[in-house]
Amino acid sequence: MFQSLLRIPFSLLHNHYLVRQLTWRDIAGRYRGSAAGLLWSFLTPLVMLALYTLVFGVMFQARWSAAAPERATVVTDGHGSFALILFVGLILHGFLAECIGRAPGLILGNANLVKRVVFPLEILGWSTIGSALFHSAVSFVALLVIYVLVQGTIQWTVLLLPLVLLPLTMLALGLVWFLSSIGVFLRDIGQVVPPVTTLLLFLSPILFPASSIPEPLRQLLFLNPLTIPVEQARALVIWGTMPDWGLLAAYTVVATLVAWGGLYWFNRTRAAFADVM
Template sequence: MIPYMKELFRSRELLYTWTMRDFKVRYSQSILGAAWAIIQPFSLMVVFSIIFSNIIRVPTDGIPYPLFSYVALLPWTFFANSLTFAIPSLVNNMNLVSKIFFPREILPLSSILVCLLDFLISCSIFVLMMIWYRVPIGWTTLLVPVILIIQFVLTYGISLLASAINVFYRDVRFVIPLVLQIWMYLSPIIYPVNLVPEWLQPFYFINPMATIIESYRRVVLYQQLPDWRYLGLAAAVSIVLIIFTYPYFKRAERQFADLI
């Protein structure tokens, strides 16, 4: 795996160029441009707030529901959009893959980096919301980069595996939206973790995104440390995943040009 990462590092200028190209192309003919990065999670937050703070009252331990949901929607939107764009990236760039030699993992990685830029843009609105609701920012917020790195590794590992499989079996593009929809409800986005029965939580947190989202909420809104047991499990799952999927991707890429 180390030789692959060295090769990727040597191609960092290509990765940067491709990422910026993707970012510009995504919003090139859009009236609102990069504002769409904010509109998607913000609109969901508004809908969830109307339903789950007025019609169905979800307990949030004193945190305004818009903040409660938005702090979870930001990383979830980053995760879901990353998979949506990264998984078909090889097939969508078949001309490059079949004719030009370069580390093919640049394509899914650049898609994730573009979504990371969207995530950072959306975070600016969240900061304004924190100020509006007068929720203080504690020192535990400094742990956000640690959680983000774990999420990034998890997302990249899944993207490498699924994008490679998608070259061989195009059914993956139909499966992903369904999986993401189910996965969203299996993660604590619209409800707090304490609604999950205590006996079920060890199984519930096998889902690494459940741990990651709950960790964001704890360190940012409640100024608490994350549950290191479950966050460590999420980190271990993410690392093991990428250790196995990266070599698989590199072995599979030898056949990409013949299949695409």
């Protein structure tokens, strides 16, 4: 199993040039022909942020101040702070939603590559992750700019953010490999994933604080793969506190197993891709 786990980073390191080329082709192709170009990757999350802030922060009068940790170094009253807290969750949800939303059609959309025996098909998963990470990185830059405007500073703990993003990336990668394989044999999976990603949004502490959920039901939130990354990312970016290292370590183990299982399944089924397609 240890050797199988090493195949995950090996597939990236050995084919890093192809991964870069496919990732950039995907990013550039998405905005080709549009007047704003890559600027849309910056504008889209801001528009969604404004919409959610209007609905939940203004109309529903949602507040997060009561849910702030005791060691929080910022005050989170007001619509500006609410928007920041909301934005962190929306970025991570957008990352995972983009990855698994594109996964079912990933192999089908690259049918010409399937017939190339020497082409490492698993790197299509890496390119999907790379494209989603690019858009998330742009969104985080926007978040930090808004944070400085609202709070006047940046938490130094934001430097630890990669420790939260890495396990989420591993989990997303495993799901991409698994769903892209399933999508070849079961085309209906592409219709199932979009409503599932919507459920992940509304059943995670993104639009509401976890403390607002009754204690007996609060534990169920941790079945959502977004709950732990969102909570830990907010601790680093918004509150300026250390994450729960034990919880993050457990999540990392699970995410690594998901990535390993996804790659194992992908490699076991890839031989049948050409026949089915």
